[in-house]
Amino acid sequence: MAIYAVWNNKGGVGKSYLTFQVAAEYARIHPLKKVIVVDLCPQANSSSMLLGGMLTGESNLHRIHYANPRLTISGYVEDRILSPYVNPQTGARYAVQVRPLNDPIPQNLFLIVGDEQLEIQSSRVSAATNPGPQEAWRIVHTWISDLIRDIVASWNNADHTVFIDCNPSFSIYTELALSASDRLIVPFSADGSSKRAVRAVLALVYGVARQPGQQQSEFFLNSRRFRMALPTLYMYVGNRLTQSNQTSAAAFKSVVNEIGEEIYAVWQANANLFCVHPGGALIPTSKRVFKQMFQYEVNDANTASVVSGTCGIPISGLTSGHRNVLGKNVMVNQTQLDKQVPNIRKLAAAIE
Numbered sequence: 001m002a003i004y005a006v007w008n009n010k011g012g013v014g015k016s017y018l019t020f021q022v023a024a025e026y027a028r029i030h031p032l033k034k035v036i037v038v039d040l041c042p043q044a045n046s047s048s049m050l051l052g053g054m055l056t057g058e059s060n061l062h063r064i065h066y067a068n069p070r071l072t073i074s075g076y077v078e079d080r081i082l083s084p085y086v087n088p089q090t091g092a093r094y095a096v097q098v099r100p101l102n103d104p105i106p107q108n109l110f111l112i113v114g115d116e117q118l119e120i121q122s123s124r125v126s127a128a129t130n131p132g133p134q135e136a137w138r139i140v141h142t143w144i145s146d147l148i149r150d151i152v153a154s155w156n157n158a159d160h161t162v163f164i165d166c167n168p169s170f171s172i173y174t175e176l177a178l179s180a181s182d183r184l185i186v187p188f189s190a191d192g193s194s195k196r197a198v199r200a201v202l203a204l205v206y207g208v209a210r211q212p213g214q215q216q217s218e219f220f221l222n223s224r225r226f227r228m229a230l231p232t233l234y235m236y237v238g239n240r241l242t243q244s245n246q247t248s249a250a251a252f253k254s255v256v257n258e259i260g261e262e263i264y265a266v267w268q269a270n271a272n273l274f275c276v277h278p279g280g281a282l283i284p285t286s287k288r289v290f291k292q293m294f295q296y297e298v299n300d301a302n303t304a305s306v307v308s309g310t311c312g313i314p315i316s317g318l319t320s321g322h323r324n325v326l327g328k329n330v331m332v333n334q335t336q337l338d339k340q341v342p343n344i345r346k347l348a349a350a351i352e
């Protein structure tokens with residue numbers, strides 16, 4: 001019954017792609033659990049993929065966005081802007097079962113549809129954290145927990161797992177996602193700014209100073225003030241680590257190692273921020289065991305990845321052969337699938 005936020009303070013690292021793939025695979029291997037994806041990013045990329053990709057998904061999104069009532073995350077946020085400090089208990093109506101809209105998605109996966117309106121609402125959400133009751137900040141930071149609780153209550157508290165796809169920026173929505181979640185999945189890519197982002201996540205969420213005297217985030221300070229639990233670090237996912245060509249392979253590898261060292265240094269200094277898993281596992285005492293527990297990799301599957309995202313077919317259910325993608329005949333071959341499917345399976349299997 002855990003809630004996972006998929007976040008890195010950096011765009012383009014695969015948060016939405018991995019949310020789509022991992023949530024779908026997780027739902028497939030846990031048919032008796034209910035899986036909820038909360039799309040808290042105004043770009044709504046994971047929603048688009050889950051709802052069928054570039055054609056079907058986008059038209060499903062369009063229809064949902066323009067229906068009245070607006071059954072998206074923005075519809076719920078609007079309910080909360082109207083009733084910021086008293087839970088209106090309207091959350092259950094916003095969970096959309098995906099399967100009837102996109103057949104390859106398991107029937108136990110539900111989506112809180114992403115919505116670009118979030119961007120426009122954000123100043124009103126932030127405003128609600130300020131005046132009002134003494135605990136205004138705390139109460140607004142429970143909105144997403146309330147939403148999830150409403151949905152799960154409507155299912156008679158059925159066993160469930162939640163994935164929240166976040167916006168890269170440390171916006172009010174990212175704060176709400178982090179306050180709602182128990183665990184953090186941090187995708188990263190192999191570049192210098194990913195190395196920096198590993199530290200940025202620590203500074204923003206846990207107040208780990210990068211230099212002496214550095215100011216801590218309001219989010220960290222207020223979470224402490226209101227005694228709100230923070231998510232623990234569950235896994236780092238090196239994503240698309242094999243996209244480079246042959247000639248840059250050695251340089252590329254050293255960047256990946258460098259980031260691995262950075263993550264290990266984070267563990268050595270802040271082991272208390274990590275979620276040792278699975279339940280009952282021993283605390284890692286060597287770098288090798290640490291890496292096994294906390295570091296995962298997802299390769300680029302090239303055409304297969306593009307087809308998967310564009311057509312809204314989870315890669316673990318994609319088969320090789322010719323496919324029609326936006327009017328073009330493209331070939332998905334088994335070697336591409338073999339590059340990524342085992343990674344996604346391993347990742348989903350490691351999620352409790």
Ligand SMILES: Nc1ncnc2c1ncn2[C@@H]1O[C@H](COP(=O)(O)OP(=O)(O)O)[C@@H](O)[C@H]1O
Nearest residue numbers: 011012013014015016017240299300301305309
């Ligand atoms: N493992 C992967 N293999 C192939 N393409 C990927 C992979 N991960 C992400 N992508 C692609 O990279 C782009 C950026 O990923 P996305 O999930 O949108 O990043 P983020 O949500 O972190 O901004 C998207 O076009 C996505 O389809």
Ligand SMILES: [Mg+2]
Nearest residue numbers: 015016041045
């Ligand atoms: Mg995204």
